[in-house]
Amino acid sequence: MDERESFLEESKTLKDRRNKLDKLVSEGREPYKSKFVEPDELAHSDGLCKRYADLGAGELSGERVSVAGRIMAIREHGGATFFDLLDSSGRIQLLFRENILGRDRYRDSLNLDVGDIVGVTGEMMRSKRSELTVSVESFELLSKSLRPLPEKWHGLKDKEIRYRQRYLDLIMNEETRSVFKARTEIIKRIREFLDERGFTEVETPILQLIPGGASARPFVTHHNALDIDLYLRIAPELYLKRMLVGGYERVYELSRNFRNEGISTRHNPEFTMLEVYWAYADYSDMMRLVREMITDVVIYAKGDSLIEVSGEKIDLLKPWEEITMLESLSKYANLELSIEMETSELCMIAEQNDILIPQGAGPGWLIAELYEKLVEPKLVHPTFVLDYPEEISPLARGKADSPGFTERFEVLIGGHEIANAFSELADPLEQRRRFEEQLRKRALGIEEAHALDEDFLTALEYGMPPAGGLGLGVDRLTMLACGCASIRDVILFPHMRPQEGERRGRES
RNA sequence: GGGCCGGUAGCUCAGUUGGCAGAGCAGCGGACUUUUAAUCCGAAGGUCGCAGGUUCGAUUCCUGCCCGGCCUACCA
Numbered sequence: 086m087d088e089r090e091s092f093l094e095e096s097k098t099l100k101d102r103r104n105k106l107d108k109l110v111s112e113g114r115e116p117y118k119s120k121f122v123e124p125d126e127l128a129h130s131d132g133l134c135k136r137y138a139d140l141g142a143g144e145l146s147g148e149r150v151s152v153a154g155r156i157m158a159i160r161e162h163g164g165a166t167f168f169d170l171l172d173s174s175g176r177i178q179l180l181f182r183e184n185i186l187g188r189d190r191y192r193d194s195l196n197l198d199v200g201d202i203v204g205v206t207g208e209m210m211r212s213k214r215s216e217l218t219v220s221v222e223s224f225e226l227l228s229k230s231l232r233p234l235p236e237k238w239h240g241l242k243d244k245e246i247r248y249r250q251r252y253l254d255l256i257m258n259e260e261t262r263s264v265f266k267a268r269t270e271i272i273k274r275i276r277e278f279l280d281e282r283g284f285t286e287v288e289t290p291i292l293q294l295i296p297g298g299a300s301a302r303p304f305v306t307h308h309n310a311l312d313i314d315l316y317l318r319i320a321p322e323l324y325l326k327r328m329l330v331g332g333y334e335r336v337y338e339l340s341r342n343f344r345n346e347g348i349s350t351r352h353n354p355e356f357t358m359l360e361v362y363w364a365y366a367d368y369s370d371m372m373r374l375v376r377e378m379i380t381d382v383v384i385y386a387k388g389d390s391l392i393e394v395s396g397e398k399i400d401l402l403k404p405w406e407e408i409t410m411l412e413s414l415s416k417y418a419n420l421e422l423s424i425e426m427e428t429s430e431l432c433m434i435a436e437q438n439d440i441l442i443p444q445g446a447g448p449g450w451l452i453a454e455l456y457e458k459l460v461e462p463k464l465v466h467p468t469f470v471l472d473y474p475e476e477i478s479p480l481a482r483g484k485a486d487s488p489g490f491t492e493r494f495e496v497l498i499g500g501h502e503i504a505n506a507f508s509e510l511a512d513p514l515e516q517r518r519r520f521e522e523q524l525r526k527r528a529l530g531i532e533e534a535h536a537l538d539e540d541f542l543t544a545l546e547y548g549m550p551p552a553g554g555l556g557l558g559v560d561r562l563t564m565l566a567c568g569c570a571s572i573r574d575v576i577l578f579p580h581m582r583p584q585e586g587e588r589r590g591r592e593s
Numbered sequence: 594g595g596g597c598c599g600g601u602a603g604c605u606c607a608g609u610u611g612g613c614a615g616a617g618c619a620g621c622g623g624a625c626u627u628u629u630a631a632u633c634c635g636a637a638g639g640u641c642g643c644a645g646g647u648u649c650g651a652u653u654c655c656u657g658c659c660c661g662g663c664c665u666a667c668c669a
Contacts, residue, residue, distance in 0.1 A: 212627050232603075233619060244661070246604095350664095
């Protein structure tokens, strides 16, 4: 049996395509060509639109171009046929005519299908109905498509297919293409923004012996040669701080992080986080930096400073609010709390608000939990929430004038955490005490508590300069900029439960 | 993990108070040399998510399972 036969099933549409393919092969025509013209000689639809903007309806340009792409529509009119061609820059119309191509080649062109990838050469013209068109003089089938594309008018709507077969989503939905274009622009602009300010991009380990820098459960893997378990990083933080010890003053990493936790509209097991460390700066410097960066990046990617979150319009150029966590609880939840309150009293308030209290929860944890539940969703306009409890901030510098709190803030936009930053804790003895506190939580069964990283403490003992650090969720920033409700809309290949058959394919 | 909603032709969707499964588009055959959701004529196309149960008969009712979406909980 021909090996090409084994993978396509019985559907009639698929059989028709297979028959066309077989016919091409039997006639000695290669349905998968190696090359059309020199790639640099290919014109693109957006460039042609600009170049021939002045061409009038019905006019010929007298100039020859070559374009290549996927056939998206075919409109046949006897001796003339229109095709819509999609390339990476957009769409352009092709016109195939029998009197230009000759009878045989014109007949060949009618065997092309929607979905096929073709290269054509011809004269640029504008049709009577004012559509910029390539009047095809020669063409080649470059890749035969064996599967029908989704419907041309309604497109591809099924979210499951859009996520599982993103290539189809990209072919069919201009909106999807523009979201991922924006994502690329955002990441590019983040680099430019930081590079312009003297920051250096580095790459630190993804495989870590001790997964540190955040509170989360890690993925575990195994190194065979060393015969040790390693963890996929949950954050690059502790390595970037080692860079500060090593003498880097401004450093950042665009870090793919992995967290072995739930999947939701705001959580993907792997996600992209920017982390920035700035020596001799503190959290107030980081506030300025992150506000400027978010505003700059969104304007660059989107063209303006206006974003929309669940129907609410937000102008990033308007002043951002600043409020401490305790003040916010007073203002938005009418709760007057303090870190000196008895744990039992705070527990009672938490329980009244349907918060499940784990063993070992102290006042700081309870206050932060109440804040997250009662205040966060209300912070739609960009807001800096300042002064997080030390209990939930084991890597942040304590706040001198308010014991129990740290010099830490988060940026809330549209009710979601976009960034998290603090003045870094540089004191190795205090850091050890904080780690030991985390170990006590671990002993109580809280898996997400930080692990003690002895090598990191050693680095701190050599001396780390005072510094501000920042983490920013790149996926969430993209969601904000593009108005996407789900993180899956901004990740090219979001994680999905495998379908029946996917595993089998992998094992065979 | 819990709740709600969904899975019917390649795609977008109807439908069956339990009795031969429907449309549009795509595809196939035909007509048509400036259309752009082209138009016109013709013939096709289905494991109704999967597995059980009830029934003379299940795509429809019941149970379980799989997959997805939204909300919710944990987390960023």
